[in-house]
Amino acid sequence: MSDKIEYFVLCYSCDACLMPIPIQWYVYNYNGGDQITVNYPQVLLISKEPFDFDHVPDEVKKEIQEAIDCLSVNAYNGFAALCRRSIQAICTNLGAGASDKVKNQVNEMITATGLDEEWRELTIQIMLSGHDGAHPHLPEVGLDRATVLLSLVQDLTYQLYTRPGKIKEAASLRQIAINRPKAQ
Incomplete structure (x- = not known):
């Protein structure tokens, strides 16, 4: 052929x-x-998966957006590798020291944020999929794994950034309402 x-x-x-x-x-x-x-x-239309970036810091958002760009063109290994980069950006943003061992950064970030073992396992699964995507001798990342991986990254960023940001936003809006002069 x-x-x-x-x-x-x-x-x-x-x-x-x-x-x-x-x-x-x-x-x-x-x-x-x-x-x-x-x-x-x-x-062949390129479609990008929606992602809630509310309260996600720019340095983390940049990495995730690039990962989603890879996903939109079916570059699943690239998507996974960039999800791993996103994890490193999250760890650094939350105070973990720079390290060539992502797992050390993950452990440091989990300790600093007080997240439980389930969140550690979720983050490690993202990291491992990223390793697979970055190295040709490891298992390939296909659509099925990429779909799950996207969901895990969404869950993690929602837990670490979006939910706390919305709680602060709700408290701020309540304070504004309390301070607003009442109509007579």
Whole structure:
């Protein structure tokens, strides 16, 4: 099949907005003439997974956004490796010292934040998946693992940044309401 075209892309247009929709087709059979048989259509639009960045510090957000960029183009190993980087950014942001051993940073961060063993295990799973994504001799990261990995990173950032930030925001808004002059 190396001397034949294996895939090609056709653009269709959306019925509602007329924007182009690129579709990649696998060439199943081609006899060199006018007859071509295709199957396995795949939409090539890049879609980014939503992520709640409320109260997430910029240095952590930057790493996670780059990881999500990898995920959006199905670069699952790159996504996993950047999730590991995100863990290091979180650890550094929360006071763990810089180290070439991510596990040491994770342990230091867990101790500093007072999180329990379940959160340590969650963070270590993110780290291990990141190792897999970064090293070709380790297991590949596919869509199934990347989906779980995204969920774990979302849970961790929500626990460490978003939830505490929203609690502070709620307290601040209550204080503003208390201090607001009452209508007469």
